[in-house]
Amino acid sequence: xxxxxxxxxxxxxxxxxxxxxxxxxxxxxxxxxxxxxxxxxxxxxxxxxxxxxxxxxxxxxxxxxxxxxxxxxxxxxxxxxxxxxxxxxxxxxxxxxxxxxx
Amino acid sequence: xxxxxxxxxxxxxxxxxxxxxxxxxxxxxxxxxxxxxxxxxxxxxxxxxxxxxxxxxxxxxxxxxxxxxxxxxxxxxxxxxxxxxxxxxxxxxxxxxxxxxxxxxxxxxxxxxxxxxxxxxxxxxxxxxxxxxxxxxxxxxxxxxxxxxxxxxxxxxxxxxxxxxxxxxxxxxxxxxxxxxxxxxxxxxxxxxxxxxxxxxxxxxxxxxxxxxxxxxxxxxxxxxxxxxxxxxxxxxxxxxxxxxxxxxxxxxxxxxxxxxxxxxxxxxxxxxxxxxxxxxxxxxxxxxxxxxxxxxxxxxxxxxxxxxxxxxxxxxxxxxxxxxxxxxxxxxxxxxxxxxxxxxxxxxxxxxxxxxxxxxxxxxxxxxxxxxxxxxxxxxxxxxxxxxxxxxxxxxxxxxxx
Numbered sequence: 001x002x003x004x005x006x007x008x009x010x011x012x013x014x015x016x017x018x019x020x021x022x023x024x025x026x027x028x029x030x031x032x033x034x035x036x037x038x039x040x041x042x043x044x045x046x047x048x049x050x051x052x053x054x055x056x057x058x059x060x061x062x063x064x065x066x067x068x069x070x071x072x073x074x075x076x077x078x079x080x081x082x083x084x085x086x087x088x089x090x091x092x093x094x095x096x097x098x099x100x101x102x
Numbered sequence: 103x104x105x106x107x108x109x110x111x112x113x114x115x116x117x118x119x120x121x122x123x124x125x126x127x128x129x130x131x132x133x134x135x136x137x138x139x140x141x142x143x144x145x146x147x148x149x150x151x152x153x154x155x156x157x158x159x160x161x162x163x164x165x166x167x168x169x170x171x172x173x174x175x176x177x178x179x180x181x182x183x184x185x186x187x188x189x190x191x192x193x194x195x196x197x198x199x200x201x202x203x204x205x206x207x208x209x210x211x212x213x214x215x216x217x218x219x220x221x222x223x224x225x226x227x228x229x230x231x232x233x234x235x236x237x238x239x240x241x242x243x244x245x246x247x248x249x250x251x252x253x254x255x256x257x258x259x260x261x262x263x264x265x266x267x268x269x270x271x272x273x274x275x276x277x278x279x280x281x282x283x284x285x286x287x288x289x290x291x292x293x294x295x296x297x298x299x300x301x302x303x304x305x306x307x308x309x310x311x312x313x314x315x316x317x318x319x320x321x322x323x324x325x326x327x328x329x330x331x332x333x334x335x336x337x338x339x340x341x342x343x344x345x346x347x348x349x350x351x352x353x354x355x356x357x358x359x360x361x362x363x364x365x366x367x368x369x370x371x372x373x374x375x376x377x378x379x380x381x382x383x384x385x386x387x388x389x390x391x392x393x394x395x396x397x398x399x400x401x402x403x404x405x406x407x408x409x410x411x412x413x414x415x416x417x418x419x420x421x422x423x424x425x426x427x428x429x430x431x432x433x434x435x436x437x438x439x440x441x442x443x444x445x446x447x448x449x450x451x452x453x454x455x456x457x458x459x460x461x462x463x464x465x466x467x468x469x470x471x472x473x474x475x476x477x478x479x480x481x482x483x484x485x486x487x488x489x490x491x492x493x494x495x496x497x498x499x500x501x502x503x504x505x
Contacts, residue, residue: 004334009275009342010214011335012313013322 020079025053028082030097032075036061038094041069045086045095053080108362115301115361122294124255124287124385128194128220128280129154130294131262133164134302138189141169141180145199146232147222147284152194174199178206178219185215185277186323188314190266193217196284197224200238204245210277211246211339213323214313216269217277218262219247222288223384223436225473233474234284236384236436239413240447242279246339248346249414251383252282253369255292257411260363263297266306267353273345275311281413283385285474297361305360343415350412367417369409370424371395376406378489379424379431381452383410386477387434387470394482398490405486410448418455425456425463430489432466432499434482445469445498464495475502 008014034045046054053076062068075086087095122130128151132140140159142152158164167189169180174195185191195203200221210217223239225231243249248268252258258280265278282288313321327335347367358364372395373379380391388409398405408424408431410417425431435446444450449467456463468485471477481501488494 001330002334004337004341007331007334007338008313009338010313010323011212011325011327011331013325014313016320016322 023078025076025078025080028077028080029100030082030084031077031100032080032082032084032086032095032097034073034075035094035096036072037063038092039073040092040094041071041073042091043073044089044091046073048085048089050083050085051079051081052076054086108358111360111362112295115297116295117298119293119295121291122255123150123289123291124252124258124282125150125222125289126154127255127259127292127294128262129158130296131259131302132192133158134297134299135190135263135266135306136164136299136303137166137192139167139169139181139184139191141171141177141184141191141193143171143174143177143195143199145174145196147224147234147288148194148196148199148220150288151220151222155192174202175206178203178210178217181217181219182206182210182213182215185210185217186213186315188311188316190308191215191217192219194220194222196222197226197238200242201226204242207242207245207247207277209324212335214275214339214342215277216266216275216311218265218269219277219279220258220262221279221281222284223281224284231473232285234286234386234436235472235474236281237438239279239281240437240439243414243447246276246343247414248274248276248278248343248412250278250280250411251413252280252287252411253383253385253388253409255287255294256363257365258282258287259294259296260357260361260365263302263306264350264353264357268346268349270309270311271345271349271353272312274342274349276339276342276346281384287385301360305357346415347412347417365411366420367412368420368424369411371407371409372399373406373408373424375404377404377429378486379406379408379428380482380485381408381410381421381425381431381433381448383413383448384436387436390477390479391434391482393479394486397479397483398486403486403490413448416451416455418458421452422455422459422461425452426459426461428463430464430466430492430495432468432485432489434468434470434485436469436471438469438472445500466494466497466499468499468501470501472502477502
C-alpha cells in the first residue's frame, strides 16, 4: 500500500469503476440464489440491483421443459451485499434469499 | 531604495483611491481576481459583500455565476461543487452562518478545494448579537482551512488577491478564510487603493489543478476511505496546511515586487527593543494596542506590538522569535475558549508555541471586545502597565467587564 506521499490528494479516486477491484460482498449475511429454471430473463433484477452485482452472461440455457434462452443471469457474490432487492422485484419469484450461515 | 521601488510599483498598478468599507474592498478584490462562481446566502454583517458582487455581475463588470442558495450549509456546498469542477470560487459568511457551514468546512479542506471565503467576524448566539467579536472564526480554527486575519480594508483587499495564489498553489490546494472585524471594519470607510485589474489577473493566473472533475477524464471525489488510507489523507492535509506559511512568504515577495505592499505572517510594531509586548489580531484591537504602545513609549515604558495575521497554520517561529526577548507579554483575545486552561484562543496557541521551544515567558491572557464591548486605548495601556509592574502574569484578565 502507498505511503501518504503516494496517494492522490483529496482522497480522489483516479480510476472510475475501480471499486470492482475490492471484494465488498464479505459483509453479506443473506445470499440471493437465482433459479435458472424459473427465471424468464426479463432483466429486472439486473436493472434494479443497486450495486451492479447481477451479471448478464452471454451463455445459453435450456430449461427442462425445453425453453431456450441466449443469456443467463448470475449473482456476482464478490460484490453482492445481500440487500434482497432482486428477489423483491423478481416478477416470477425465481430468486430465493437464504442465510449465509448454515 | 526599496521604498522608492515600491512607490514606483504602486504608481503603475493603482487605478484609483477610493473610500470603501472593508466589505466593498473585498468585493472589488473578488472582481479583480475574476472569480467564476460566487455562492451566496445573506447574513449580517457579511451581506454587503455579496450584494456588491451581485451588482458587479449585473452590470457586466464581472462574468461569474451567482448562485442563490437556501442556507450557508448549501452556500459552501455549492462552492465545494464548483471548486471541484475547477471553478475559481468565492463565498462569504459570518457568525451563525459559519457555524452552520461547519461540517462542510471539513469537506472543503478534505477534498483539497481552493475556495476563498471572507468572514467579517461576529459574536455568536445566544443571546443573539449582531456585533463583533471573533467567536465564529475561533470555532473554525481547526477545520484545515488556512486563516488570515486582516486589520485594514487595504489589507483585506490585498489579502483576497493573495489568498487565491496561496489556495491554488500546488503545494497547498486548500481553502482559505480571510477574516476581519465585522462592523468595526466591514461597515466603516477607509481609503483603499484599487489596482488595475490586468495587473491583478497577471498576479493570479489560472493554473491547471490536480484532481478536478472533468467528463473527459473522469475521477471520483468524496469516496469512502477505509482505516487503511484515511489517516494518510488527513496527514497530507496537515502537511499542505503547514506549507502555507512558506507559500505566503513566496507569494508576498512577488506581491511586494508588483504592488509595493507586504504584510507577512505576523507584523511587529516597535518590538525590536521592547520589554513588554501586546499580541493582537484584527483591526480594532490592533489599532488600540498600537496607540497604547505609543502612549507607553512616551512615558518611558519600552512596549511593542505583535499582530498575528496568519492564524492557521500558526506561524510559531516568527512569534516565538518576537517574544523570546521580552520580559512579559499579553495576548488580547476577542473570543472566549470556554473552560480552557486559559480563556484566550490565541493565548493558548502562543503559550504552546513558546513551551514547545522550551521557553517560559510570563504572559497574561486578556479577553476584550466580546460582543463589541467598547475597547479603549487606556485599557490596553493599563495592560502594558500591569506587565511593567510584574503584575498579573500567568493570570487571566476579562477587560471591560462590569463587576
